[in-house]
Amino acid sequence: MEKRKVRFVDPGKLYRMLKPELDAAYFEIMEKGELINRGHLKSFEDNLAKFVGTKYAIGLNSGYDSLHVSMRAAGIGPGDEVIVPAHTFVASCSAIVNVGATPILVDVTSDFNIDVNKINEVITSRTKGIMPVHLSGWMADMPAILKIAEKYNLVVIEDACQSLGSSINGIGAGAWGTAGCFSFYPFKILGGYGDGGAITTNSEKIATYARRMRFNGEDRETGEYCGHGFTCLLDNMQAAFLDVKLRYMRQWIDKRKAIANKYLEAFSDIPDLLLPHYNRAGFDHVYQNYTLRSKQGSEFSDYLKEHGIEILTQFRKPYYKHKALNLPDRGFPETEALSREVCSLPMNVEIDEEELDYVIQVVRSFYGLN
Ligand SMILES: Cc1ncc(COP(=O)(O)O)c(C=O)c1O
Known part of the structure; x- marks a missing residue:
């Protein structure tokens, strides 16, 4: 590759x-x-x-x-x-x-x-x-x-x-x-x-x-x-x-949904990835971000970065854990679990098919798949 x-x-x-x-x-x-x-x-x-x-x-x-x-x-x-x-x-x-x-x-639920x-x-x-x-x-x-x-x-x-x-x-x-x-x-x-x-x-x-x-x-x-x-x-x-x-928003949202579906198809055989597709009647996801969860956390996100893919890991450290903010940490198990695992893949309307295919290839290769 x-x-x-x-x-x-x-x-x-x-x-x-x-x-x-x-x-x-x-x-x-x-x-x-x-x-x-x-x-x-x-x-x-x-x-x-x-x-x-x-x-x-x-x-x-x-x-x-x-x-x-x-x-x-x-x-x-x-x-x-x-x-x-x-x-x-x-x-x-x-x-x-x-x-x-x-x-x-x-705390949040598994839909963030x-x-x-x-x-x-x-x-x-x-x-x-x-x-x-x-x-x-x-x-x-x-x-x-x-x-x-x-x-x-x-x-x-x-x-x-x-x-x-x-x-x-x-x-x-x-x-x-x-x-x-x-x-x-x-x-x-x-x-x-x-x-x-x-x-x-x-x-x-x-x-x-x-x-x-x-x-x-x-x-x-x-x-x-x-x-x-x-x-x-x-x-x-x-x-x-x-x-x-x-003026382009509706068109762009359609493109984002198409990219999200492409990721879904490409990763649905990987049990260690939790993908952001929720299927809730009446709710419409516009995929500002495609934030998935990988059981391998930073090992997974670092691998993508090493392969030249810009990703976001918002937020590895929850904001209430930053001492200077002086916020009580009452313990938020779901927030902490997902914070360790989040990784947002490239998601934008200017991306081309070759770039998407490369992202997919790299993610699959991390899990030893073609
Ligand atoms: C959830 C959320 N709230 C608030 C903000 C703050 O927006 P801004 O950076 O434009 O001040 C952002 C964006 O950065 C955000 O993602």
């Missing part, structure tokens, strides 16, 4: 595929000098809201900002507890801490998302919200979560940073909760050329709060400062690029 390099994502290659449209957006903005809070941002927000299925979308500087601002908008602050999965990117938890609230960690059967156990009189995280393109059980939220009158902030385009019973990620939060970090299914994020919501109150707070608290029509805010708008240039890419 001849060694080659396969990138996890290849933004340069995707740029070349969309060059005429992206270049047109770039030159138009540069010519007009429209950089902050201009028409491209508004257009992208309108299209994103339509795509997700909410009344409003508000472009922010990152997924983290969307989590942070939407929690403030929902009135979460000191003294409040917010339930969050033990297996997620650290930003979900940091946003809770940075509004002054206390994160209450709950919060275990809804463990949420009731941690609800107290201080619980103010739940932050389900839809990891890798597969949504948390929102019907069950909304039932709990209704019973205890809780705010639901969906961390949909990894799941734009995913849905349950046709209702999109980001359209279920009080607010939905998205990231347009370059590795994401809808990736910008730098950082970016957005809040989606049906609440006019939350939309207005986010629009003001992203702009130093200012009501841009009256000039009134409505609170101490931040500077965290999505740049007009990024919005224009994202608006171009958003």
Whole structure:
């Protein structure tokens, strides 16, 4: 087997595929000098809201900002507890801490998302919200979560940073909760050329709060400062690029599903691999990531790396085990088991068949198979 390099994502290659449209957006903005809070941002927000299925979308500087601002908008602050999965990117938890609230960690199930059967156990009189995280393109059980939220009158902030385009019973990620939060970090299914994020919501109150707070608290029509805010708008240039890419999302999701099926076919005879195919009625996986579990853990992921394949092992060390974060480790067996085994294979729309075949060949060769 001849060694080659396969990138996890290849933004340069995707740029070349969309060059005429992206270049047109770039030159138009540069010519007009429209950089902050201009028409491209508004257009992208309108299209994103339509795509997700909410009344409003508000472009922010990152997924983290969307989590942070939407929690403030929902009135979460000191003294409040917010339930969050033990297996997620650290930003979900940091946003809770940075509004002054206390994160209450709950273990996940084998689909990597919060275990809804463990949420009731941690609800107290201080619980103010739940932050389900839809990891890798597969949504948390929102019907069950909304039932709990209704019973205890809780705010639901969906961390949909990894799941734009995913849905349950046709209702999109980001359209279920009080607010939905998205990231347009370059590795994401809808990736910008730098950082970016957005809040989606049906609440006019939350939309207005986010629009003001992203702009130093200012009501841009009256000039009134409505609170101490931040500077965290999505740049007009990024919005224009994202608006171009958003047009391709459905097509790209189909391509991701085809790649996932190719991996499934190629690996279904390997008992030491647990593949991310769940077959749950109404749930749609969009494969932001193809995260499998290998019983051989780092031995498996190191072998792929040695053979030139870029992979992600998020997250070998769970975030609550990082001392400086000062989080209680109550013991989360499923999080710990899957953390040792996770490995995300290259999954992107710019990958070609030869590269995929090479990834498959290398994975099979690790298990001594042709
Ligand atoms: C689950 C999750 N939450 C939050 C974030 C934060 O997004 P950003 O990097 O845009 O701040 C990310 C992405 O990196 C993520 O994957």
